[in-house]
Amino acid sequence: MKAAGRDAAITRISESIDAKEVIALAQELIRVPSVYRKEHQVSARIMKKLAGWGFDPISVPVEGFGPCVVCQHGKGKKHSVGLNGHMDTVEVKEGWKHDPFGAKIEKGMLYGLGALDMKSGLAALMIAFKTIAESGAKLDCNVRFQAVTGEEENSAGIRTLIVNGFFKDVKATIVGEGIGGLGVITHGRRGGSYYEIDVIGKSAHGSTPHLGVSAIADAAKIITALDGMKMRTSNGLVADSGKRLAESQLVLRISGGDVSYSVPDRCTLRIMRATIPGHPIDITKDLRRVVRGLGLRSRVEIKMQMGPGDLLKPYFSPTDSELVNTARKWIKHYTANNPRLVCGLSEADDNQVAELTGVPVICFGPGERGKLARYHQPEEAVKVSQLGIASKIYCSTVLELASAP
Numbered sequence: 001m002k003a004a005g006r007d008a009a010i011t012r013i014s015e016s017i018d019a020k021e022v023i024a025l026a027q028e029l030i031r032v033p034s035v036y037r038k039e040h041q042v043s044a045r046i047m048k049k050l051a052g053w054g055f056d057p058i059s060v061p062v063e064g065f066g067p068c069v070v071c072q073h074g075k076g077k078k079h080s081v082g083l084n085g086h087m088d089t090v091e092v093k094e095g096w097k098h099d100p101f102g103a104k105i106e107k108g109m110l111y112g113l114g115a116l117d118m119k120s121g122l123a124a125l126m127i128a129f130k131t132i133a134e135s136g137a138k139l140d141c142n143v144r145f146q147a148v149t150g151e152e153e154n155s156a157g158i159r160t161l162i163v164n165g166f167f168k169d170v171k172a173t174i175v176g177e178g179i180g181g182l183g184v185i186t187h188g189r190r191g192g193s194y195y196e197i198d199v200i201g202k203s204a205h206g207s208t209p210h211l212g213v214s215a216i217a218d219a220a221k222i223i224t225a226l227d228g229m230k231m232r233t234s235n236g237l238v239a240d241s242g243k244r245l246a247e248s249q250l251v252l253r254i255s256g257g258d259v260s261y262s263v264p265d266r267c268t269l270r271i272m273r274a275t276i277p278g279h280p281i282d283i284t285k286d287l288r289r290v291v292r293g294l295g296l297r298s299r300v301e302i303k304m305q306m307g308p309g310d311l312l313k314p315y316f317s318p319t320d321s322e323l324v325n326t327a328r329k330w331i332k333h334y335t336a337n338n339p340r341l342v343c344g345l346s347e348a349d350d351n352q353v354a355e356l357t358g359v360p361v362i363c364f365g366p367g368e369r370g371k372l373a374r375y376h377q378p379e380e381a382v383k384v385s386q387l388g389i390a391s392k393i394y395c396s397t398v399l400e401l402a403s404a405p
């Protein structure tokens, strides 16, 4: 089919989406509490919903969390296009005035836990998925919808899907998480590397501190020196703040000392370096150099942590890729704005997809900026006017991506 004819057909299908249906589904999802590790009920609801629409969804158990839901339209094609969202939320934070599970709409805003992060996105993905299947459009790819769990804790759900082969044939994935709203496509993210710094001093009676070496005093010097380290900046990538993407570093924990009157001989720091694409993810050498420069009397051991969830690489999907271009085109079509391409500052499920599968991935969806960006905050709310538009954009983008083999 010629591009113009194809686009007209895609638009016709996407325009059949009823915004009211997307909003009602977002409300329904908000009304089923799904704090991470307790996603069982919402997972069952999504299963039931998909089955009611005539699909054959499968439930994939995740250790310690509610099960993920995977549902496919089409079969036997060489490739699939993925639509992905997480169904868990953070806890109810202090300060809610609205019922966090009431899903009330007031002055065009839908209030509720997960309104932004990310039950609106999830509802928009689901309706787009259903619309694509019901359209009967001939596609060259399967379309796979995934609702995952555990994103807010450690991405356990998506890792389970990756391990179980659900990304093997995927040629591109859209995550419906819309930090910043529909004016933004997140096409990359920083990663994170974690380090443990062990400071080993020398104990002595507390009344004669000069006879010992205080590990706590030396750890304090290390913390000050860490603050002075120069962070690397990316040449071409932009953060969602609009500034150039840069590393950052934080001491997450300090522990040491005892109750007895003794010179503390042990102090441990846990630090995190947020890393950026194109630059080292292991900065152990940099840390050693900084510590050596201090000439401490304590012995210092520095180890990068490599356990699950400890290390995530930064990633980015090229700005001129088929995935980015197609999403950008349809966002422009439905919002009349050219979306900004940004990199997220924090890690998320898309890091796992990029790192463990190599599948091109981007995130965008209904969301807010500035004061309204109450992610992980009380009074979380989203402008409902975005929900139908987001669903149409997902629908059009996937139809176009799935029309090519």
Ligand SMILES: [Zn+2]
Binding pocket: 086, 117, 118, 151, 177
């Ligand atoms: Zn989220």
